[in-house]
Amino acid sequence: MTMNHYSVLGFYEESGQSFCHHVRAVTPQAALKCVAEAFSEACFVAVIDGLLEEGQGITFPDEDLISAFAIEEKTELYHGDAELL
Numbered sequence: 001m002t003m004n005h006y007s008v009l010g011f012y013e014e015s016g017q018s019f020c021h022h023v024r025a026v027t028p029q030a031a032l033k034c035v036a037e038a039f040s041e042a043c044f045v046a047v048i049d050g051l052l053e054e055g056q057g058i059t060f061p062d063e064d065l066i067s068a069f070a071i072e073e074k075t076e077l078y079h080g081d082a083e084l085l
Contacts, residue, residue: 006031007052010044016064022051 003024008031011018025031028047052058071078
């Protein structure tokens with residue numbers, strides 16, 4: 001089988017730090033398993049085809065998980081017009 005590039009998105013349960021690990025695997029499920037075996041404290045959000053780089057196709061809101069309330073309170077950082085599609 002062909003190995004493909006995947007970006008595995010999630011966060012570490014203990015610290016709340018977000019991550020995007022790059023993996024070569026035959027399926028998205030195999031990519032998840034690879035990261036789970038390497039990082040037992042990981043919690044997963046998604047697997048995306050290809051290699052995402054922060055600031056180039058993906059932006060994390062902060063180093064850690066952040067609540068909607070915290071985003072609404074940090075108006076100096078999170079501002080600008082937007083429309084939910």
